[in-house]
Amino acid sequence: MHMATTLTINGETKSFDAPPEMPLLWVLRDILGMTGTKFGCGIAQCGACTVHVDGKAVRSCVLPVSAVANRTVTTIEHVGSTPAGAKVQKAWLEAEVIQCGYCQSGQIMAAAALLAATPNPDDSDIDAAMAGNICRCGTYVRIREAIKHAANGRQS
Amino acid sequence: MNAHNNLSRRSLLTGGLATGFLLAFHLPLRAAVNEPVQPRDTTEGKFAPNAFIRIDETGRTVLMMPQVEMGQGTYTSISAVLAEELDADWSKVEVQHAPPNDKLYGNPTFGLQVTGNSNSIRAWWLPLRQAGATARAMLVQAAASQWGVEPSSCTAAKGEVAHEASGRKLAYGALALAAQGQTPPKDVALKDPKDFVIIGQPLKRLDTPDKVNGKAVYGIDAILPGMKFATVAACPVFGGKVGKVDDSAAIKLPGVRKVVVLDDMVAVIGDHMWAAKQGLEALKIEWNEGPNAEITTKDIWDDLRKASQKDGAVAKSDGDIAKALASGDRFEAAYELPFLAHASMEPINATVHVRPDACEIWTGTQIMTRVQSEAAKAAGLPVDKVIVNNHLLGGGFGRKLEPDMVIAAVKIARQVDYPVKVVWTREEDIQHDVYRPVYRDQITASLVDGKVAGWKYKVAGSAVLARWLPPAFQKGIDIDAIDAAVDAPYDFANFHVEYVRAEPLSVPTGFWRGVGPNNNVFAVECAMDELARKAGKDPIEFRKSMLTKNPRMLAVLSQVAEKSGWGQKLPPRVGRGVCVQPSFASFIATVVEAEIDDIGEITLRRVTSVVDTGIAVNPDTVKAQIEGGLIFGLTAALYGEITIDKGRVQQSNFHDYRMMRINETPKIEVIVVKSGEAPGGIGEAGVNAGPPALRNAIYAATGVALRRLPIDRKLLAAGKKA
Numbered sequence: 001m002h003m004a005t006t007l008t009i010n011g012e013t014k015s016f017d018a019p020p021e022m023p024l025l026w027v028l029r030d031i032l033g034m035t036g037t038k039f040g041c042g043i044a045q046c047g048a049c050t051v052h053v054d055g056k057a058v059r060s061c062v063l064p065v066s067a068v069a070n071r072t073v074t075t076i077e078h079v080g081s082t083p084a085g086a087k088v089q090k091a092w093l094e095a096e097v098i099q100c101g102y103c104q105s106g107q108i109m110a111a112a113a114l115l116a117a118t119p120n121p122d123d124s125d126i127d128a129a130m131a132g133n134i135c136r137c138g139t140y141v142r143i144r145e146a147i148k149h150a151a152n153g154r155q156s
Numbered sequence: 157m158n159a160h161n162n163l164s165r166r167s168l169l170t171g172g173l174a175t176g177f178l179l180a181f182h183l184p185l186r187a188a189v190n191e192p193v194q195p196r197d198t199t200e201g202k203f204a205p206n207a208f209i210r211i212d213e214t215g216r217t218v219l220m221m222p223q224v225e226m227g228q229g230t231y232t233s234i235s236a237v238l239a240e241e242l243d244a245d246w247s248k249v250e251v252q253h254a255p256p257n258d259k260l261y262g263n264p265t266f267g268l269q270v271t272g273n274s275n276s277i278r279a280w281w282l283p284l285r286q287a288g289a290t291a292r293a294m295l296v297q298a299a300a301s302q303w304g305v306e307p308s309s310c311t312a313a314k315g316e317v318a319h320e321a322s323g324r325k326l327a328y329g330a331l332a333l334a335a336q337g338q339t340p341p342k343d344v345a346l347k348d349p350k351d352f353v354i355i356g357q358p359l360k361r362l363d364t365p366d367k368v369n370g371k372a373v374y375g376i377d378a379i380l381p382g383m384k385f386a387t388v389a390a391c392p393v394f395g396g397k398v399g400k401v402d403d404s405a406a407i408k409l410p411g412v413r414k415v416v417v418l419d420d421m422v423a424v425i426g427d428h429m430w431a432a433k434q435g436l437e438a439l440k441i442e443w444n445e446g447p448n449a450e451i452t453t454k455d456i457w458d459d460l461r462k463a464s465q466k467d468g469a470v471a472k473s474d475g476d477i478a479k480a481l482a483s484g485d486r487f488e489a490a491y492e493l494p495f496l497a498h499a500s501m502e503p504i505n506a507t508v509h510v511r512p513d514a515c516e517i518w519t520g521t522q523i524m525t526r527v528q529s530e531a532a533k534a535a536g537l538p539v540d541k542v543i544v545n546n547h548l549l550g551g552g553f554g555r556k557l558e559p560d561m562v563i564a565a566v567k568i569a570r571q572v573d574y575p576v577k578v579v580w581t582r583e584e585d586i587q588h589d590v591y592r593p594v595y596r597d598q599i600t601a602s603l604v605d606g607k608v609a610g611w612k613y614k615v616a617g618s619a620v621l622a623r624w625l626p627p628a629f630q631k632g633i634d635i636d637a638i639d640a641a642v643d644a645p646y647d648f649a650n651f652h653v654e655y656v657r658a659e660p661l662s663v664p665t666g667f668w669r670g671v672g673p674n675n676n677v678f679a680v681e682c683a684m685d686e687l688a689r690k691a692g693k694d695p696i697e698f699r700k701s702m703l704t705k706n707p708r709m710l711a712v713l714s715q716v717a718e719k720s721g722w723g724q725k726l727p728p729r730v731g732r733g734v735c736v737q738p739s740f741a742s743f744i745a746t747v748v749e750a751e752i753d754d755i756g757e758i759t760l761r762r763v764t765s766v767v768d769t770g771i772a773v774n775p776d777t778v779k780a781q782i783e784g785g786l787i788f789g790l791t792a793a794l795y796g797e798i799t800i801d802k803g804r805v806q807q808s809n810f811h812d813y814r815m816m817r818i819n820e821t822p823k824i825e826v827i828v829v830k831s832g833e834a835p836g837g838i839g840e841a842g843v844n845a846g847p848p849a850l851r852n853a854i855y856a857a858t859g860v861a862l863r864r865l866p867i868d869r870k871l872l873a874a875g876k877k878a
Contacts, residue, residue, distance in 0.1 A: 077371075093364060098364045102500075144821075
């Protein structure tokens with residue numbers, strides 16, 4: 001059954017009706033109209049739908065909305081207001097990481113969560129944090145480079 | 157017999173650049189969260205000298221994009237070409253998607269508004285420079301007449317006209333109205349490339365700032381007032397139809413609005429994608445699977461191997477091939493490539509609102525006008541009643557050269573009076589693609605004195621062009637399937653290319669990034685490596701000895717040898733492989749270095765590519781396209797195969813149709829050579845390079861001469877020899 005749900009998304013309180021098992025992805029996209037978070041596979045294989053729940057990167061396509069009722073959700077539309085997110089966005093543009101861009105919301109969310117937890121990631125940290133995010137355009141070389149630039153920017 | 161059907165993509169050239177005035181549609185590339193797509197701003201451009209340029213009184217410079225942006229950077233490169241000759245202020249340039257109109261925006265190579273075949277820059281290089289230069293001349297004329305001086309005494313730069321003698325200056329915005337009244341000059345001089353100030357600079361992409369913050373709008377992001385959401389299940393067997401549908405459980409689910417039954421698919425419309433998906437799962441559908449329900453991949457390969465034994469239509473024949481093959485050391489091999497799905501990250505989708513008098517579409521397509529005409533048929537409306545709003549594409553790779561998703565969405569939307577967004581699940585997207593065809597490429601060659609004396613190459617496979625652009629399929633030859641076979645870079649005195657059309661049972665085929673050259677470059681470069689070994693020569697030296705008449709190819713090959721450390725000692729079971737390719741009028745040499753462990757698993761260590769694409773409009777985009785193309789091709793070589801059982805595609809999502817990930821990605825170095833030649837194509841070229849270079853690296857490391865893709869690890873375990 002549908003039920004009234006209240007979530008804190010990007011610092012704002014949002015109330016809406018949705019079945020409790022409905023994945024957060026579709027709440028964001030189809031109920032709240034926040035289309036920056038993307039649908040890629042629906043089975044947590046590609047990472048296009050990555051958002052932050054309490055600062056951790058999660059796949060919103062398999063996350064029931066009821067599971068985040070009392071949590072803080074951050075999406076690509078707001079990640080630039082976090083220090084790590086802003087650095088990642090800047091580094092992404094400086095390195096010209098992006099091609100089609102469809103997966104990049106998820107890539108940026110994953111990278112921002114990585115840098116928030118591990119300010120100076122090495123290659124294996126980057127592999128571990130980013131291997132869940134597929135980019136069909138093949139921007140991986142630049143993603144790695146941009147994460148390192150963002151990390152260095154943090155140090156300076 | 158010497159026969160050379162002079163068929164090439166260039167022979168398709170139809171129509172010239174049409175110019176004329178057009179309402180300046182304003183279709184923003186971004187939309188505010190929570191707000192529907194903004195209606196069009198139909199304000200007329202103040203200075204609109206042709207279909208591409210709009211300058212208003214404030215100097216705002218809007219460029220209309222005839223080609224679509226799917227990641228290849230074309231919006232920035234096309235803008236650079238226009239802005240260069242316009243002498244626009246680059247910092248003020250904005251881009252808009254062009255509406256469907258073949259006359260105004262048709263790709264000069266095809267006469268259709270199509271983005272594909274890596275030819276956006278190649279096709280538009282001169283027409284858009286002329287468009288920019290003409291507009292600039294009109295702005296100069298306007299300023300000169302205002303000042304009462306000769307236009308030739310004025311100069312233009314960065315969005316301003318100046319009269320140096322008197323020190324006067326006017327910005328383009330201030331000249332916009334007056335320029336609109338000027339007669340366009342007939343012949344305008346184009347700049348000497350040495351005077352370029354925008355082209356060749358490392359330009360920041362115009363489309364990416366909104367791609368880091370969720371504001372960029374793809375087709376799948378369209379939001380309309382009152383819109384509902386649908387998802388579909390098509391008959392899993394190709395060609396099958398819907399039999400009986402029991403929707404009694406589905407229709408009772410909360411949020412489910414309607415079940416739409418079409419000829420070959422069923423759609424559920426709901427308040428959101430989740431409701432639509434739940435509804436679809438609750439349906440009981442009986443399919444009439446039809447005659448294809450028993451087809452397997454093996455049947456298709458049996459057919460293709462049999463068909464490939466036939467003589468083909470001769471595409472090119474130089475010298476005396478029969479005589480050449482009768483002497484020397486003979487070599488024969490067949491190379492086989494699998495079906496592949498596109499798997500763009502944005503699953504196929506279309507949003508449609510069918511009203512009594514019109515049909516409006518929001519999608520991301522590579523074929524604007526074909527979508528419009530096919531939608532008109534599906535809606536039962538005249539073409540001019542179909543409005544197509546194009547968007548950024550979340551990857552195209554050829555999948556969005558097809559209108560099928562729009563046709564289906566129109567048929568669904570006809571059943572309701574509200575707008576409906578139809579989104580394919582990843583499973584439906586992969587199982588109802590238009591697949592890169594299976595190919596079988598046979599090469600017969602003879603070696604005399606360590607060089608190729610005779611080269612006979614027969615390509616067998618689907619003729620995608622025969623379906624997609626029937627007039628281009630002539631004399632039994634698919635010019636796409638043999639594109640890089642007839643254009644082989646080497647100096648072969650006796651050279652013969654044939655094509656056998658062989659359509660796979662039931663499986664629809666289409667263009668896939670890299671297109672025809674994917675099969676040609678693979679076969680040619682694998683064969684060249686095997687021939688080099690037969691001749692006892694180093695693979696690069698062997699190739700060089702037959703590139704003496706191809707200085708651009710020779711130069712990139714020499715450079716890649718140096719940059720990749722070719723010839724330097726490697727550990728056991730590590731190899732380097734090379735690929736040279738003339739595809740899309742670019743000259744590229746690539747070396748892949750790979751390690752193969754004892755159980756046959758492959759680690760990519762390093763890739764080096766040297767690229768001569770002529771004038772690189774945006775050199776960083778050239779690099780990015782090669783990097784990405786290499787990964788796209790290497791992904792296919794390592795993992796890509798769609799197989800069929802009981803008439804159905806067996807793969808369904810990224811767990812069984814694998815993609816390369818960041819942890820598998822090697823170091824990639826791309827060197828873009830400076831050149832003054834006309835620009836070549838770049839979006840697909842990297843895809844061609846990866847598979848043969850990797851295969852040749854494996855050959856060097858293990859001695860196993862693989863002749864099929866994807867790579868079969870079982871053949872590579874320690875101790876195996878080909």
